[in-house]
Amino acid sequence: MGLLFFHLHAATSLAKWDKIPDSLFIGEIFPVTIKFFIPGLTAEDQIPITFENGLNLQVRYAGEPLQIVDGYAVKKIFFKVTGMPAKLPDILFSFEEIQQRLTGLPLQVKQLNAPENFCQVLAKRLEIKEFDSVQYDSTSNLVLMRIVGLYANLEDFKLPFAKLQKIKETNESFPVTDILYYAILPSHFSQLRFSYFDPDTREFKLVSIPIIVKDEIVSTQSDINPTEDKSRYTKIGIFAFLGILFLLYGIWKRGYLWIFIAVIMLGYAGYLLIPAKKVCVKKGSKIYILPTKQSTIFKINRKQNSFFKLNEANGYIKIMLPDKKIGWVRKDDICKN
Incomplete structure (x- = not known):
């Protein structure tokens, strides 16, 4: 589950679980405390710790600072319950020639009897x-x-x-x-x-x-999916299918009109396959979630950049960011040249 470093010093060492919740629910984030007793402790020393054999738990946060209380090095770790049954992991730690394992303990986990909402x-x-x-x-x-x-x-x-x-x-x-x-x-x-x-x-x-x-x-053509323009691919599939169908029918019947229609359809499908062109967006421009006046701003364009243009609507340009996320910028924020 990962590797942590506690600042400890020891000739001999002991460890025990402390403050374990009596019962938990799936999805709950909870803390447990581990107490390490090491004579001669100094804050400059380090001891590596690993987690093994945990069951239906996820380490959510282990960054809380170590505290020294009555000779114990006290470490609080937060876990998330991901299922049932659940068990705390074994804790393996070592210092100089000392090695020790703190055996994980089973946890009491319940399923919530939740309302419909x-x-x-x-x-x-x-x-x-x-x-x-x-x-x-x-x-x-x-x-x-x-x-x-x-x-x-x-x-x-x-x-x-x-x-x-x-x-x-x-x-x-x-x-x-x-x-x-x-x-x-x-x-x-x-x-x-x-x-x-x-x-x-x-x-x-x-x-x-x-x-x-x-x-x-915001019509369905706005396509709020953050990774792809679904309507575009749907159009490509429809026109390509109909184009091939009309082409085969025209060849079979020797009907030039059907072949002509097929060529137009296949040509349009090919046109849609052409990669989207790029637009230049000014430095400091606001990137919105939706092409609306009161839409939430989720990013500021920190420097002048070029992005793929996907669509236009309501005076906004739909763009794809480098991380594949989708946003909208006002037409006024597009570079003139």
Whole structure:
């Protein structure tokens, strides 16, 4: 599971688990404490530590500073429960000629009996910091939000009633995590309501925010998928298939009109296969998630750059960034030359 370095010094060494939770839930982020007793401890010494044989656990954070309390070197490590059954890993550590293994312990893990609107997140606190919503099509709305959680497994965030959803960006400065998330919801939803579980209070907490849809419309041609332009590939497939079909039919019937139509269709499919051209974007330009006036800004172009142009809509240019993410810039932010 990885390698850590504790600042310790010893002639002999002892270690024991301390402060292990009585019961846990799948998805929960929790701390355990390991106590190391080493006579003659100094902060300058180091001891390597490895994790082995853990079960359904993920090391979430091991960067807390070591503390010396009553002769013990106390280290707090945070794990995430990923399934059941679960077991703490064996801890292997060595110093000079001393080697020792602290055997991992089994954990009591339960499955949550969650309500239907549970978002799969367990957190001490969860808040929506930014929220935006626009009409996606005649039956759906697109919502975007930045969610911030404390000791939260936000990477698992999922709304059970969304037609389509994706976490676009994740940032963590433990114990705080934030995600930029979008979802396509049925248009009859006037409020976004979901629940998360607070392990401290052992209860589900409701999050609710009104969905106020702006007049702007983001059609399916906007393609919010962050990696590819689906509508373009669909068109290529349709025109190529019909072109080949008409060509074979024209050859069989010796119908020049069918062959002419087939050539046009195949030519258009070939045209769509031509790589997208690049556009120059000015330094300091804002890159938006959507081509709308009030859209969330997710990046600033720090220097003049050229990006692949994918589409145009509502006075905005759709571009692909080097990391394959999709964004929109205003036409006014395109370089003149």
